Amino acid sequence: MAETQSSNYDVLRNEKYGRYLVANKDLDSGELIFTDMPFAVGPKPGNPPLCLGCYAPIDNSLCSRCGWPICSPECETAASHLNECEVFSAANVRFQSVEDWTASSPQLDCITPLRVLLAKEKDPEKWQQGLELMETHTEARQQKPSWAVDQVNIADFLVDHCKLGNKFDKELVQRVCGILEINSVEIPSRGGFSIRAVYPRLAIAAHSCVPNIVHTILYNDYQVQVRAAVPIKSGETLHLCYTHALSPTPIRREYLLESKFFNCECARCADPTELGTHLSTLKCNKCDNGVILSTNPLDNDAPWKCTEKNCEFKTSGAAVRKMLAVVQAEADQLDVLEPNAQAIEQREAFINKYKSVFHPRHSLLLSIKQALGQLYGRVEGYNIDELPDLMLERKAEFCRLVLKTLDVIMPGESRMRGMVLYELHAPIMFMARNEFSAGVITQEKLKDRLQEPIKCLADAARILMREDPQSPEGITGQIAYQSMEQLKASLDSL
Template identity: 50%
Template structure:
């Protein structure tokens, strides 16, 4: 990394970090160190580069450590880049290779330790060969065969905690400077089912079966489990599997249900995480990420955060009964026509929900029951193949619940997100074969999703980028179809194609930050090519 450019400082009394002379210039990267010239900045760069960050870490009693911007950050700016301390299987995952994390049936085992791998290449992968492999080999513990390799496999629950404990030994500097400050929430977790499961599947297994009693104390193993449970990020693998990774610097970023950053994880660079801003972040403002599903309603988001991260979210979105005007949690009142049922206190899961137009009210527990029924219906969709049935079942659920939920409710938005991609890809619904009425339907769905995404995931978010990409094609195809049937003239065709170009251009601007090997990165490359062709097509139209 080269040293950033110098910028002007408002403090004329700042002293150059190298020669101590007064200067009006500062490091443009972090705006925390002054220099009298570019030459002195370059001379001082080796000392400064590890501290040159776009953020600084502060603490308070409410959230502990958090990060604020040290200068104004534009959308798309890199906040940080870091390699994981460890990568490993998530708790209760299916059987997977311990080298590349691809799903396996457990029949191919490491020749040295007897645990699942794909073959010799993965057997020699450092993440396995230099971590749990020698431990298992020394203790002579082997992977036990399972009946169904796609069922939850508790045997793998010990892998990530063991790798973290071994990383503590092999890289004590990083543990001391980064990992040990991370919350494990042992006291809160002690009475939970996951603590008891960890006691059996991780703590006792490592200390007894793996003969590590003298290396790792019981509390330390539980702390390792807690650090992973509370702080890890999901990592998508090229094989399609998802595992967990521990990124201490990124975990410092406090949570918000409307994050101002997004991250991508680069599998070809050792699963390096790159965090970028999605919107403008003013100097001194908090840098946020999100630790829950932004497409869930407030009740579910707050419950997930409480159960898995051990804090009560009080962000401005959670505190607003209308979820910033989206009505993402609102239900329709069945006692009056225009009324909406919203929580009287969104930060209390048991609070009364009241109609905005009549006297009707119902307790929060009743809303939870309604949500459970709808969530169960949504969960069933995961078992449907990507054929025509996938589209039809989702449309059926939209019709079923549109009389119950606000049009922009979270559950309906989740269905629309799926449909925005299924229309054009599912069997029987290929984009080129869609009739005009379904092209219009795809346009309507994408615009509905965008109207919500603009509020809850604004700016350069992955959700907006993918939805804009999905939107451009039906706008373009529908315009050409209308022109072909002389429903619009050349002038109107140009307007419609320029609209599609606008959507696609913004999609490219967002998705260009994704790694080329990721699904979104592949779409970014396709989008760039499509954008060029679309612009050529527009230029070839007769001028009005």
């Protein structure tokens, strides 16, 4: 029997998921299922000091009343900051100055829990119907070193230093820390930093490594909009992906266990080939054609073996995870490069270095290829109108490779698909035009060939225009729409 009903979904409960959402009617892909407002929004662990009003980076700028990071007089009186400003001012607890304003600051770890507590005080009913019911995994959290850190930096700090003991006890503060750790989601902010928020309804959606719903955050008030990514039948469970969908199985499962306290056993996790996408697959260097797969992906300690009959190669799950961590750290270095010619060349060198270690569609190589699919045509020395056909083809190949993987692990209308489709339209369009200019194809054939980029742009615009108009994706959606209109007009005038 459903606990709560809405026009599109029911809330059910079982052993495996606790509370979860089920569609109660057929939903089209892209259809809005529900919207939700955050119970609280604020910094996430690891954030450097940021403005507590708008979440912009900040350098030695403090609130004139409470002495905590605030960028401007407007942000001093932002609704999000007012209540904590009073707490800090009354207790005379100030932010301790830091040397490096770009390094992560544990001092801000207390902010979001404090905001949850203050919101609870203000709206006890909303707390009771939403957050009170959320999973906290207190026993498991107590076993981790972060429990003691939270106890000092958050529970002791708020109850003793900020003198909130008459309102909240330390046990409640730890519960709030657990609620946030397990149920909050990372969201973008208008100030630039990604932060976290807890949404009472969104948090009920169950996890799958092949999600069927997607969510969009609006910058203005951090409302979340939840949509169907694919057509969903009445009675189907709504699944969100709590982790980075392109990660390989060992990394996803480790993250889900460490931070969400469950062992994912979805169909993708259970399949050594990740449903044929090969996001975790390694290449064997002891034989010619073998690939190395986990003998049981649901057991972290299961050995990995070569698939070739006569090849004996075998390694441990721990060795694979260690190797992934080392290569991932090297790949992360590429992410901080400025987008220029070097950023392309170093990524190509990375692919070259590791092509004999990883399957061409392994997560690590695919992420690099996804970045290259974006960089080709966009940086000095590799501008789209001067790219040789070979590189146009490479850009298109990388985009198609990502789309092929998304078809399986994130089917339907996602931000990532929209962004890749936008990138894909350009090389196809330029290759067709180049062939026409060179006299290789007729005008009729050119018109025909330009239908594909028009379709890419139309799909990208439809998907991305659901995003906040100020977000990078929302901006790309508007550009995609305009480019589509221009391309159609240029076709009509041929």
